[in-house]
Amino acid sequence: MTSAEYKIRTVIILTLLLFWAAGAAVKVYIYSVGDQETLLKQSRPIAWRLAEIPARRGRILSRDGAVLAEDIYRCDLMLRSLPGKNRRGENLLAKLKANRIEAKLPETSAELPAVLRKDLTPEEIEKYTRIFRGYPEIRTAGRLERKYTADPAVRDLVGEIARNNRQERVGTSGLEQEYDLDLSGRSGQIRVMLDRNGSWIYETLQVIRQPENGRDVRLGKTLAELKNNGEGPRNGNQRGMAGN
């Protein structure tokens, strides 16, 4: 190869490389500047999720501080869908077996969602959240359970709650209904990014709106008075402390 030919080849290769670099630079510019907003907008529904965090319902207390109704946090291990018949599904089954949970697996999807383990301890919540991260079929599902006083006479006065069509808990009878506005809080809102398995990427978790707990209601009668006279607490009641 002569020196002139060598030079020509070098120039051709360098020119091609230059065009490639220029093309790549243009693409990078388009993605990162020109189309950035559009691409981000497209990515949001794919990866970003919004969800609600419920607020605690306020407590109902007698004048002497006895708790007549309160929310208790409980958490269960739930199966939302059956493991697939692939390697991932087999891995999940192996994990369930290692934790002695597989025996409770339902056979058909008609029985879903199924509770695999009820009332988890804090250690179990931590353990299972870690173990089953990456498996959206399994979820540690918390709930706020309304716990009432054991005394049947007072229990009747306190009343009941139920879920409305927006899945909010509202008082439907007794004091729960009478003081519903005070007792009900306002749910919070979070935003989080999911990975390709549908698992939370914790580093991206943002609390957009803090939940505002309902206020406690303190009645104007003591527990003994409430037990002894069943005339209804309406006249003797007074509202109590705020709470968040």
Add this chain to the structure above:
Amino acid sequence: MNDKNTKKQNSIRLLIGLILAGTAVLLIGAGRLGDSMITRQAEQEAAQAQWQTAAERLLRNQGTGKDLQALAKRHPEYLLQTMQTGMRPERRD
């Protein structure tokens, strides 16, 4: 001979200049990266404080369960994950 020496000196100067310029660019880049990492860390700490507040509110007046309070301090994100409902894609126009 003198010409050759001068050319060599010029090349060395150019090389030193390029090395200095490269170092300066690297230092500026590292500084910026450091700043953005500090900002990111501050944002992450603020976000974690928010998670903790939300988790503590979730467990307010929960008489029993100091372990649960400890979990809320250690991993508030786990508790928030257990309680989330109505998860839906984010829509921003």
